[in-house]
Amino acid sequence: MLKEERQKLIKDIIKKYEVETQDDIVQYLNKAGLTVTQATISRDLRELNLIKIPLNNGKFKYGIPVETHFQPEERLKRVMNDACIKISLVDQFVVIKTIPGNAHAVGVLLDDLSWEEKVGTVCGNDTCLIISATPHEAEIIESRLKQMITLYA
The missing domain is CATH 3.30.1360.40 (Gyrase A; domain 2)
Structure with a gap:
């Protein structure tokens, strides 16, 4: 799978689930048939400019910024x-x-x-x-x- 496809899948996962950790993303990708490392996910999250959004329970989840200023x-x-x-x-x-x-x-x-x-x-x-x-x-x-x-x- 190409990086662009993997990153699109990551964004889809972030939109669909409340993902709190990079390990959660690794698990979702593994369920989708992809074998990835946490380091790869870390780079992907940085490249996608994903952010941590606070939840009502004091925890955080990954989210996509409403507006990305630097494209x-x-x-x-x-x-x-x-x-x-x-x-x-x-x-x-x-x-x-x-x-x-x-x-x-x-x-x-x-x-x-x-x-x-x-x-x-x-x-x-x-x-x-x-x-x-x-x-x-x-x-x-x-x-x-x-x-x-x-x-x-």
């Missing part, structure tokens, strides 16, 4: 549409050329995304380099980025 993928889409000049694929690297002074903003937003294909980013003034482990993973990232912006529509 890196949506912000990346806006910045890419405003500042991207060109996206190039070179082996296992994706190179984003931006208007001067914008590459760092793109890199920060990319770093906040949980794209498994991305090993890391290096940014200068007008160039952002995304590093992947394989050329195929770089192609996936290039495709995602190009789908975000009207320049390539």
Whole structure:
């Protein structure tokens, strides 16, 4: 199961049950046929920006914030549409050329995304380099980025 599918399942569990601990989530996922560790769940909860909500009995449960102020993928889409000049694929690297002074903003937003294909980013003034482990993973990232912006529509 892909991380995105597992995280969607976690959100569904949080909506359906009063989940108090990460171990509870592990148990629900195990019942659904997934074998996961508590460390994986901890990362997922952080990436999903889930919060602890107080209950009337003094306990807490996991919940989904009503409004998430920081949505890196949506912000990346806006910045890419405003500042991207060109996206190039070179082996296992994706190179984003931006208007001067914008590459760092793109890199920060990319770093906040949980794209498994991305090993890391290096940014200068007008160039952002995304590093992947394989050329195929770089192609996936290039495709995602190009789908975000009207320049390539």
